[in-house]
Amino acid sequence: MQPNETDIEESKGFDPNSTSGTFIVAVVLCLVCAVAVSLAAVGLRDLQDRNAKNKMMRNVLIAAGIWDDTKHTDADIPTLFENIDTRLWNLPAEGKPDGSFNTELSLDSYNQEDAASTPAGSIEIAADADVAGIKRREKVSRVYFVKDDAGKVTSIILPIKGKGLWSTLYGFLAVDATTRESRGITFYKHGETPGLGGEVDNPKWKQKWRGGDSSLQLRGEDGKVSLDVVKPGNASTASQIDGLSGATITSNGVENTIHYWLGPDAFGPFLDEFASGKLDVASADNPAAAKESETPEGESSPAAEGDSAGDGNSAS
Numbered sequence: 001m002q003p004n005e006t007d008i009e010e011s012k013g014f015d016p017n018s019t020s021g022t023f024i025v026a027v028v029l030c031l032v033c034a035v036a037v038s039l040a041a042v043g044l045r046d047l048q049d050r051n052a053k054n055k056m057m058r059n060v061l062i063a064a065g066i067w068d069d070t071k072h073t074d075a076d077i078p079t080l081f082e083n084i085d086t087r088l089w090n091l092p093a094e095g096k097p098d099g100s101f102n103t104e105l106s107l108d109s110y111n112q113e114d115a116a117s118t119p120a121g122s123i124e125i126a127a128d129a130d131v132a133g134i135k136r137r138e139k140v141s142r143v144y145f146v147k148d149d150a151g152k153v154t155s156i157i158l159p160i161k162g163k164g165l166w167s168t169l170y171g172f173l174a175v176d177a178t179t180r181e182s183r184g185i186t187f188y189k190h191g192e193t194p195g196l197g198g199e200v201d202n203p204k205w206k207q208k209w210r211g212g213d214s215s216l217q218l219r220g221e222d223g224k225v226s227l228d229v230v231k232p233g234n235a236s237t238a239s240q241i242d243g244l245s246g247a248t249i250t251s252n253g254v255e256n257t258i259h260y261w262l263g264p265d266a267f268g269p270f271l272d273e274f275a276s277g278k279l280d281v282a283s284a285d286n287p288a289a290a291k292e293s294e295t296p297e298g299e300s301s302p303a304a305e306g307d308s309a310g311d312g313n314s315a316s
Helices: 005-012 019-063 074-083 112-116 197-201 203-207 248-261 268-275
Strands: 084-090 122-124 136-138 140-147 153-163 168-176 182-189 228-230 240-242
Touching: 019 074, 019 168, 019 182, 074 084, 112 136, 112 140, 153 248, 168 248, 182 197, 182 203, 197 203, 197 248, 228 248
Parallel strands: 228 240
Antiparallel strands: 084 140, 122 136, 140 153, 153 168, 168 182
8 A cells, every 4th residue: 555645744753954843953053052152151261260360460560560571471470479469449439539448348359340330339430530531430449569579669550441542441550659650551452453543552652651761750749640642752851751653542542541540530549648658558468358249250351342444543
């Protein structure tokens, strides 16, 4: 007896080429891929956190003038950091206009970048004070005290960020122990155009921020920010530095960034207090920092804002 069409259809079973079969295959593949990606993300979490932390520490060392790409590796970071005292500082805010050391958050678990993006961990900057163009900033910031072998502070490393042309520039600024002179700068994350605004990473330009026979003056004796980024070749005073050729807007962004973070609404009161000798930084431990932060562990790098085609920086 010959089988009819119904018997033939029933004997086929699962058909991946049918509409329903295609849908089932797609769903299964999606589930398998999702599980694989999730497992990889969980498995690599510790490694990613460790790499992100090393990156931040390495950039602090670069700003401090301690890191040498030709001879140092990540394995050297713990040793190089032995003379750097890391603290948490309450930036000026309502109720604490002058700032103070933070004694509540855990230094190990506090994530500064996450805090800056949450209402609980940040404050909105008034429009007339937001010269850096960042709109919000974290309430608590890390500060790094670089000490010599005798325990004397030689420089202070401060996290900074501000708008360039296409992106937010994230970096570290080093000031000397008088809090007036520059000792180094580095920008570790930005989306400025290579060859123009992207020259903030150029070692030759960053060398101008180092201490030396003619150190760059960041603040005057009165504590007011004096830095002036001028057109290339026009720097003529101790507080002036040549800007980036062809990148006026990015150069202005660097100047505005430093004016905000060294000003009265950010690190200005901290630097004034340190310069007066009122801050006790003799201990190498973060004071009373045993309480765990509510922010995730790790020091993840902030996402760079996308670089656009072309550069609107005007020629200098």
